[in-house]
Amino acid sequence: MEKKLDELLRHALTPEEQPDFRLNREILNQAKEMRYMKRKTMKRLPAAAVVAALVLGAGSLTAFAAWKYLTPENVAQEMNDSQLAEAFLSEEAVLVNETQSYGGYDVTLLGIISGENLSKYRHSDGMTDKTHNDRTYAVVAIARSDGAPVVQEEAEFFVSPLIGGYNPAHYNAASMHGGYTEMVEEGILYRLVECDTVEILADHDLYLCISDGNFYNVQAYCYDRETGAISRNAEYEGLNALFDLRLDAEGADPAKAAEYMADIWTEDTGISEDKLNIGLDETFAVETTTGNEMGAQAAEYALQFVGNPYAWGGDSLTEGADSSGFTRGVYAHFEISLPHSSREQRQQGYEVEGLEDALPGDLIFYETPAHVAVYIGDGKIVHALSVAGEICVSEADFDEIAMIRRVWEGE
Numbered sequence: 001m002e003k004k005l006d007e008l009l010r011h012a013l014t015p016e017e018q019p020d021f022r023l024n025r026e027i028l029n030q031a032k033e034m035r036y037m038k039r040k041t042m043k044r045l046p047a048a049a050v051v052a053a054l055v056l057g058a059g060s061l062t063a064f065a066a067w068k069y070l071t072p073e074n075v076a077q078e079m080n081d082s083q084l085a086e087a088f089l090s091e092e093a094v095l096v097n098e099t100q101s102y103g104g105y106d107v108t109l110l111g112i113i114s115g116e117n118l119s120k121y122r123h124s125d126g127m128t129d130k131t132h133n134d135r136t137y138a139v140v141a142i143a144r145s146d147g148a149p150v151v152q153e154e155a156e157f158f159v160s161p162l163i164g165g166y167n168p169a170h171y172n173a174a175s176m177h178g179g180y181t182e183m184v185e186e187g188i189l190y191r192l193v194e195c196d197t198v199e200i201l202a203d204h205d206l207y208l209c210i211s212d213g214n215f216y217n218v219q220a221y222c223y224d225r226e227t228g229a230i231s232r233n234a235e236y237e238g239l240n241a242l243f244d245l246r247l248d249a250e251g252a253d254p255a256k257a258a259e260y261m262a263d264i265w266t267e268d269t270g271i272s273e274d275k276l277n278i279g280l281d282e283t284f285a286v287e288t289t290t291g292n293e294m295g296a297q298a299a300e301y302a303l304q305f306v307g308n309p310y311a312w313g314g315d316s317l318t319e320g321a322d323s324s325g326f327t328r329g330v331y332a333h334f335e336i337s338l339p340h341s342s343r344e345q346r347q348q349g350y351e352v353e354g355l356e357d358a359l360p361g362d363l364i365f366y367e368t369p370a371h372v373a374v375y376i377g378d379g380k381i382v383h384a385l386s387v388a389g390e391i392c393v394s395e396a397d398f399d400e401i402a403m404i405r406r407v408w409e410g411e
Helices: 002-012 021-036 047-068 072-078 082-088 254-263 293-303 323-332
Strands: 094-102 105-116 134-144 157-163 179-185 188-196 206-212 221-223 230-232 240-245 363-366 371-377 380-385 390-395 401-406
Touching: 072 082, 072 105, 072 134, 072 179, 072 188, 082 105, 082 134, 094 240, 105 206, 105 240, 134 157, 134 206, 157 188, 230 240, 293 323, 293 371, 293 380, 323 371, 323 380
Parallel strands: none
Antiparallel strands: 094 105, 105 134, 134 188, 157 206, 179 188, 206 240, 221 230, 363 371, 363 401, 371 380, 380 390
């Protein structure tokens, strides 16, 4: 079996031509069979194939990934989705097997497929119970570069398609009814991600990002608002892989795509996009009232950081902060200590009845997702907003308010 596999790999690594669909499938099925036999030799390529890979350089990454990792259909099967596994065996599936290494991780995009009713599991959103049947599925493998096993409980990754011409902070898996399942085998984390189909946007530049953290990381990637291009931030020190998704442009449906993208925020998230990032009139001023001097000062102080970057997990008012890191940093200036957690900040101070009773400096909390902002008066807030990628001013009712708290003494 190993001899035959060596021969197949040598053919696959020949630079003059690409292996056809059947040859790719035979290679992967041979590797799959050896993996499930649990033979010790399956953990590495036979010597002849390793030499061939070294000689051929980057062109060998596809075959190496196909040998080292489970195949997309293997992963789907392990996720108890035999229907999706069969779909990944079809010629409609795109087997990529490209590996990128950043931030101490080797991440591999194994394969991707789009279509209707590919999975036996149906996705419905929790707000409308609407079922989404036309989906894109991608399988990725994430391994530690140092060979240490990935610990699933400690690993936090964000995997999402991104669309050229659309701000990735707004348009990503989180807003495209995305979800995922994952597992760890032999120290490698496999994630099966899904979202609404991106095939209708195949006439755009399409990408798949894999970064550290639970949300889209605006520090990890660059978005050119003029050209619509999305790229890695080369100065980012963490994980920020970015794969090109080369889908068949014939699958594009511009009319359907335009309608879908127009509705993605207003209808599906319940968030009013036109209230997210607004400008302040030059005459705007934070109102100071008796007993609210500190709150007004906090609101004024917070406003000076508008335009500075959002950073998940950050608490720097100049270099990057998330929502609770921002409010924590603002009040630290006034020697008021707040935890770096929006949910824990809800326990600070005392509750204010409603927005009509709110004063500048109050903390405004939201549920979906957990979020906190500083009220500045006149129905407006300042906050570190992930979808804007920066600290910005918004209308306080851009989303449903869950709670208002006052964290300084005095009423």
